[in-house]
Amino acid sequence: MDLxxxxxKRADFFNKQLEKFLQGGSPETLYNAMRHLPLAGxxxxxxxxxxxxxxxxxxxxxxxxxxxxxxxxxxNFTLVHDDIMDKSxxxxxxxxxxxxxxxxxxxxAGDLLFDKAFESMHKxxxxxxxxxxxEYGLIDCIREISEGQQxxxxxxxxxxxxxxxxFEMIRKKTAVFFQYAAEAGAILGGANSEQSNAxxxxxxxxxxxxxxWDDYLDVSSNLExxxxxxxxxxxxxxxTLIACHCLKNAKGEDKKILDKIFGNxxxxxxxxxxxxNLFRKTGSAEYAKDKAINFANNAKKALNxxxxxxxxxxxxxxxxxxxxxxx
Amino acid sequence: MDLxxxxxKRADFFNKQLEKFLQGGSPETLYNAMRHLPLAGxxxxxxxxxxxxxxxxxxxxxxxxxxxxxxxxxxNFTLVHDDIMDKSxxxxxxxxxxxxxxxxxxxxAGDLLFDKAFESMHKxxxxxxxxxxxEYGLIDCIREISEGQQxxxxxxxxxxxxxxxxFEMIRKKTAVFFQYAAEAGAILGGANSEQSNAxxxxxxxxxxxxxxWDDYLDVSSNLExxxxxxxxxxxxxxxTLIACHCLKNAKGEDKKILDKIFGNxxxxxxxxxxxxNLFRKTGSAEYAKDKAINFANNAKKALNxxxxxxxxxxxxxxxxxxxxxxx
Numbered sequence: 086m087d088l089x090x091x092x093x094k095r096a097d098f099f100n101k102q103l104e105k106f107l108q109g110g111s112p113e114t115l116y117n118a119m120r121h122l123p124l125a126g127x128x129x130x131x132x133x134x135x136x137x138x139x140x141x142x143x144x145x146x147x148x149x150x151x152x153x154x155x156x157x158x159x160x161n162f163t164l165v166h167d168d169i170m171d172k173s174x175x176x177x178x179x180x181x182x183x184x185x186x187x188x189x190x191x192x193x194a195g196d197l198l199f200d201k202a203f204e205s206m207h208k209x210x211x212x213x214x215x216x217x218x219x220e221y222g223l224i225d226c227i228r229e230i231s232e233g234q235q236x237x238x239x240x241x242x243x244x245x246x247x248x249x250x251x252f253e254m255i256r257k258k259t260a261v262f263f264q265y266a267a268e269a270g271a272i273l274g275g276a277n278s279e280q281s282n283a284x285x286x287x288x289x290x291x292x293x294x295x296x297x298w299d300d301y302l303d304v305s306s307n308l309e310x311x312x313x314x315x316x317x318x319x320x321x322x323x324x325t326l327i328a329c330h331c332l333k334n335a336k337g338e339d340k341k342i343l344d345k346i347f348g349n350x351x352x353x354x355x356x357x358x359x360x361x362n363l364f365r366k367t368g369s370a371e372y373a374k375d376k377a378i379n380f381a382n383n384a385k386k387a388l389n390x391x392x393x394x395x396x397x398x399x400x401x402x403x404x405x406x407x408x409x410x411x412x
Numbered sequence: 413m414d415l416x417x418x419x420x421k422r423a424d425f426f427n428k429q430l431e432k433f434l435q436g437g438s439p440e441t442l443y444n445a446m447r448h449l450p451l452a453g454x455x456x457x458x459x460x461x462x463x464x465x466x467x468x469x470x471x472x473x474x475x476x477x478x479x480x481x482x483x484x485x486x487x488n489f490t491l492v493h494d495d496i497m498d499k500s501x502x503x504x505x506x507x508x509x510x511x512x513x514x515x516x517x518x519x520x521a522g523d524l525l526f527d528k529a530f531e532s533m534h535k536x537x538x539x540x541x542x543x544x545x546x547e548y549g550l551i552d553c554i555r556e557i558s559e560g561q562q563x564x565x566x567x568x569x570x571x572x573x574x575x576x577x578x579f580e581m582i583r584k585k586t587a588v589f590f591q592y593a594a595e596a597g598a599i600l601g602g603a604n605s606e607q608s609n610a611x612x613x614x615x616x617x618x619x620x621x622x623x624x625w626d627d628y629l630d631v632s633s634n635l636e637x638x639x640x641x642x643x644x645x646x647x648x649x650x651x652t653l654i655a656c657h658c659l660k661n662a663k664g665e666d667k668k669i670l671d672k673i674f675g676n677x678x679x680x681x682x683x684x685x686x687x688x689n690l691f692r693k694t695g696s697a698e699y700a701k702d703k704a705i706n707f708a709n710n711a712k713k714a715l716n717x718x719x720x721x722x723x724x725x726x727x728x729x730x731x732x733x734x735x736x737x738x739x
Contacts, residue, residue, distance in 0.1 A: 115562040166523060170516040189497040189565055192519070196493060197558045199526055203551045213540035224530045231524045235442040238516055 086395060088402040095136050096129040102150050103132075103157060106205060118186040118194035119201070123161045125177040131156040131262055134291075135270030137403075138284045140396035141388075144274020151208035152273055155223060156266050158205060162198035163230055165191055170238075199227075209273065219269045226265040233257025240324040241348075244332075251329045252293070260292030267291070279390060286387040287400060294380030294407045300325040301373045302411065304364050316357045322348025326376060330369040339363055374408075381408045413722060415729040422463050423456040429477050430459075430484060433532060445513040445521035446528070450488045452504040458483040458589055461618075462597030464730075465611045467723035468715075471601020478535035479600055482550060483593050485532060489525035490557055492518055497565075526554075536600065546596045553592040560584030567651040568675075571659075578656045579620070587619030594618070606717060613714040614727060621707030621734045627652040628700045629738065631691050643684045649675025653703060657696040666690055701735075708735045 103123060110116030132153030139149045167173070168181040169191055175181060183191035206223060209216045236254040240246045246254075267288030271281040303318070304327055318325065328347065335343045343363060346356045364370050384404040391397050430450060437443030459480030466476045494500070495508040496518055502508060510518035533550060536543045563581040567573045573581075594615030598608040630645065631654055645652065655674065662670050670690060673683045691697050711731040718724050 110559075112559060112562050112566060114566065115559060162523075166519055170519060190562060192493055192497060193558050193561055196489075196523075196526065197555065199523065200551055200554045200558065203530065204548075204555070207544065207548050207551065213544060217534065217540060217543070221531075221534050224527055224534065227527045228524065228531070231520050231527065232437075232439060232442060234520055235439050235517060239439060239441065 086398060086402070088399065088406055091399050092128075092133055092403075095133045099129055099132045099136070099150075099153055099157070103154055106154050107201075114186065115190060115193060115197065118182055118190045119197045121179070121182050121185060121194070122165055122176060123158060123198070125179050127157075127177055129157060131160055131266040134263060134288065134403075135266040135273075137396050137399050138267040138270035138288070139274030141284065141391055141394060141400060142271050142274045142276040142280050143392070143394070144271070144276070146274075148209075148211065149270050149273045151205045152219065152269055153266075154205040155202040156262070156269075158198045158202040159223060159227060160262060162195045162202065163227075163234070165195035165198060167234065169195070211273070215272060219272055222265050222269055226261050229257040229261045233259070233261075237324075241322050243324070244348075246324040246329050246332075248326070248329050248333075251324055251326055254324075255293060255296045255326075256289070259296045260289050263292030263295070264288035283387045283390050287384045287404075290380045290384035290387065291404055291407060294377045294384060294404070297326050297373050297377040297380060298408050298410070300327055301370060301377055304361060304370045305374070306411075316354065319347060319357050319360050320350050320352050326373045327364050327369045330372050331364050331367045334367050334369065335363065339367065377408045381405065413725060413729070415726065415733055418722075418726050419455075419460055419730075422460045426456055426459045426463070426477075426480055426484070430481055433481050434528075441513065442517060442520060442524065445509055445517045446524045448506070448509050448512060448521070449492055449503060450485060450525070452506050454484075454504055456484060457622075458487055458593040461590060461615065461730075462593040462600075464723050464726050465594040465597035465615070466601030468611065468718055468721060468727060469598050469601045469603040469607050470719075470721070471598070471603070473601075475536075475538065476597050476600045478532045479546065479596055480593075481532040482529040483589070483596075485525045485529040486550060486554060487589060489522045489529065490554075490561070492522035492525060494561065496522070538600070542599060546599055549592050549596050553588050556584040556588045560586070560588075564651075568649050570651070571675075573651040573656050573659075575653070575656055575660075578651055578653055581651075582620060582623045582653075583616070586623045587616050590619030590622070591615035610714045610717050614711045614731075617707045617711035617714065618731055618734060621704045621711060621731065624653050624700050624704040624707060625735050625737070627654055628697060628704055631688060631697045632701070633738075643681065646674060646684050646687050647677050647679050653700045654691050654696045657699050658691050658694045661694050661696065662690065666694065704735045708732065 107120050107123060110119070135149050135153045135156055136146050139146055164176060165182045168176055169183045169188055173181050174184050179185075181191075182194055186194065202223070203220070206220050209219065233254055233256070236250075237258055240250070240254060264285050265288070268281050268285035271284040276284065303325070322328075332343060332347070342359060346352045346360050349356075381404045385401050388397055388400055434447050434450060437446070462476050462480045462483055463473050466473055491503060492509045495503055496510045496515055500508050501511050508518075509521055513521065529550070530547070533547050536546065560581055560583070563577075564585055567577070567581060591612050592615070595608050595612035598611040603611065630652070659670065659674070669686060673679045673687050676683075708731045712728050715724055715727055
């Protein structure tokens with residue numbers, strides 16, 4: 086079983102459903118702006134996760150289509166608004182929505198994506214109590230993502246952020262959505278509570294592992310391929326796990342350099358490289374790597390109580406992939 | 413029965429419920445930003461309308477509390493985002509959210525208000541089919557408001573907007589929300605379909621009347637008290653009903669003046685006054701006034717099928733008020 090092929094198979098199926106759902110609408114400019122990002126591709130991790138989670142409890146994948154579309158649209162709504170806030174010019178290889186359509190239309194397009202997520206959710210069939218619970222989960226999830234986004238911004242302005250605070254932030258900003266997609270997919274697939282809890286824990290740990298591995302990747306890449314992002318993150322004082330660890334553990338001269346350059350918008354490339362090297366010297370990069378591996382292992386452990394199946398194996402492979410990928 | 417006293421009684425009751433619902437939350441800055449506008453007062457027309465509508469079908473007002481809070485929060489979410497787009501500095505006598513908390517936090521606070529609207533909706537008790545239908549109504553309503561907001565922006569850039577297009581825009585941007593509040597309040601109050609349709613028609617016409625009367629008020633006020641808003645509306649080429657009518661009917665020299673000044677960002681105060689006078693000369697202001705009166709009458713007519721009650725009388729008074737107020 087090849088993970089990439091299996092993921093792609095589901096993403097392709099999902100994309101067809103998504104395209105169908107997003108057809109039409111007037112005024113056209115607004116609807117084109119609304120479709121721009123969701124139809125620009127992407128890994129579709131959240132919807133695919135909800136599908137595999139449903140399969141893992143022997144559920145009918147057709148039942149999670151409305152949920153899977155809702156997850157992707159809600160995710161895209163947060164990206165469209167994030168890009169406005171961060172003034173990001175590109176996303177998925179295309180101009181971001183506010184660059185192409187202007188900030189006002191992008192803002193409304195984001196709101197409309199939020200709204201369409203709930204419109205999709207309402208296509209859920211079956212027991213109404215289950216529908217209501219699953220929909221409430223999405224409401225709760227978006228609340229936590231909003232809180233996480235605010236924390237992320239506030240942390241940039243703070244000198245020190247504890248590891249505990251960092252994990253709370255990425256849990257809210259990133260991991261709860263993986264947790265929700267996996268758990269809700271299982272519930273709509275007919276999971277018992279032991280199974281849905283297991284998949285909830287799987288999703289949470291997968292999400293945390295993905296995010297921490299992203300932090301690690303940025304710093305472990307070759308100096309030559311050092312992207313603009315990591316430079317910006319250092320200049321903005323972005324509190325990744327690696328930064329939090331380094332800020333806590335750097336001593337003496339290292340600490341002085343860190344205090345001077347980290348979060349300094351006017352730092353030059355040479356200074357940024359020094360911080361980058363410091364992240365490795367203090368063992369902060371390795372520390373993050375170990376944490377990510379730990380999360381992936383916890384994700385796999387959570388799967389133990391599930392019956393053996395291709396889907397279960399796929400979820401385990403996805404956890405492995407989360408800490409073996411190099412982009 | 414005094415309309416203002418009756419409206420205030422319900423608004424006071426509503427405000428207590430709203431305050432309770434909006435308590436707490438972390439990070440504090442985000443939650444303060446989220447609470448800023450909803451707790452800054454306002455007429456509470458939408459929630460109060462849902463309450464009176466429920467009363468008019470002899471329903472229990474307690475059942476519409478979640479709906480009424482959802483309506484007010486969803487309305488506030490659109491205002492917070494509108495103020496970011498319009499760069500409005502003040503709202504309800506206070507600095508707007510993005511002025512007080514910055515654009516990024518205001519954007520997230522708006523998203524959170526949207527989310528909290530659905531959180532409140534989920535506190536609806538009783539039949540789940542009814543809950544699902546009423547919640548779907550809110551989803552549909554926010555979709556139309558987004559479309560209306562986009563139309564409003566697009567119309568500013570256009571030379572000519574037909575009356576039909578204008579009404580479609582204000583129906584979506586303003587009236588559907590009155591329509592929804594009245595209809596959903598009735599449904600949760602146990603209305604039969606004839607009653608809920610009547611209250612839906614009442615809300616729609618009330619909303620249209622309110623908006624057209626607002627357009628009329630801006631132009632009918634004394635030249636001395638001519639607000640900044642009307643000047644800005646003329647400079648921005650805002651397509652009010654009066655502007656649409658005047659653009660269609662002005663002839664000869666009037667038409668030339670209109671083409672030169674309306675939508676001209678650099679028009680001086682004297683030029684703005686000329687347009688303002690032209691709106692009256694062409695009969696466009698009176699035309700809008702008659703339309704508003706017509707909507708109010710239609711709103712009252714829709715009430716005919718309801719049993720007589722204080723609530724029914726209150727709704728009729730509210731329709732009268734919508735076209736008799738001078739602010």
